[in-house]
Amino acid sequence: MGKFTGSLKLANVWRVIRELDLHAIRDQAKAPFDLTIYGDPQLAERMRGALSPGGFAAPHRYLRVNPPAGTIVPTAAIVVMPRGARSTELDQTLSALAGARVPHALAIVDPDQPVDVAIADAAQALAAALPEQDRLAFAHHLPAFRPAVAEVIIEETARANASFAFTSGLAETVPILTAPLNLGDMVVLTKNQLVMGYRLVLASGRDGEPKTLIGELLGVLGGGLLFRQMARQLVGLIPIAGIVPKVAIAYGGTWAVGRAVMFWVTEGRPATSEAVRTFSREGLERGRAVAKDIVARGRTGVARASNRFTRLRTQLPGLRRRARLSGEAPHASSPPPLPPPQLPPVQS
Secondary structure (H helix, E strand, O other), X not given: XXXXXXXXXXXXXXXXXXXXOHHHHHHHHHOOOOEEEEEOHHHHHHHHHHHOOOOOOOOOOOEEEOOOOOOOOOOEEEEEEEOOOOOHHHHHHHHHHHHOOOOEEEEEEOOOOOOHHHHHHHHHHHHHHOOHHHHHHHHHHOHHHHHHHHHHHXXXXXXXXXXXXXXXXXXXXXXXXXXXXXXXXXXXXXXXXXXXXXXXXXXXXXXXXXXHHHHHHHHHHOOOHHHHHHHHHHHHOOHHHOHHHHHHHHHHHHHHHXXXXXXXXXXXXXXXXXXXXXXXXXXXXXXXXXXXXXXXXXXXXXXXXXXXXXXXXXXXXXXXXXXXXXXXXXXXXXXXXXXXXXXXXXXX
């Protein structure tokens, strides 16, 4: 363990992610989009003003209200209506958006109440529905989307690391596949955490050269939470620990790192020691529930893989014995290769 943690000094962290195209992620965050607000004209204008960083006096250039029919298909849409009975026109709008596969959300607003709650609900719905690249751009440009997008980024990355830990742990259920994978596992988990942190920084509205932002990120996390979580994950990847603890720690560590990054970008200062302990404890609690779910759903696949290996192992001695008696290599009786598939003729 000591040798591995030594290889993760700050001077070497850049090597872990140097092959990633961080500029492409930055371009995603800065990309233009079209968020169209349909519905009651007065409420729609109120929502555009509330969504715009400059307020009603400076509506954001990527926000439109009730554009004429036949214009471009929006990236996403919010359909706003007052509380009460829904109109036929509104239902037609929702149906048209669904038919065009446009991510959209319905916002119900009390005319005499602020639109903040409706905006938060719509942002949460769209953050889950938008493709990853569009989601990042919405958060980068529109502050109202940042909490919801950050939550999705953290949850998706934590679950991705948990799923990876589960997949790598499957090797332990098939003895012939057991190998010292800890180093490779940690590189993948760490890389995902660093990219998650970079996305969260961009989603907070910040901009700059990738290496500069990563450097700031590591300056906040490098000496503390990030590497403590990586050390904890390494312990979780020890074979005797079992799959469930590995998955829980991979999820929980990643979730804690994400919360620490959000604390930094929102508060403007590193998370306190108490906050770090809270993030770690909450992340591990969430991770245990996620681990049980992932392992339960994957148990059938593990059993099938183990059964296939058992059958293969019992058949190998007989195959080898017959090969020796016949004087042929075991692979000599392999069936001939299949012919290449016949492609249909190209239509002119």
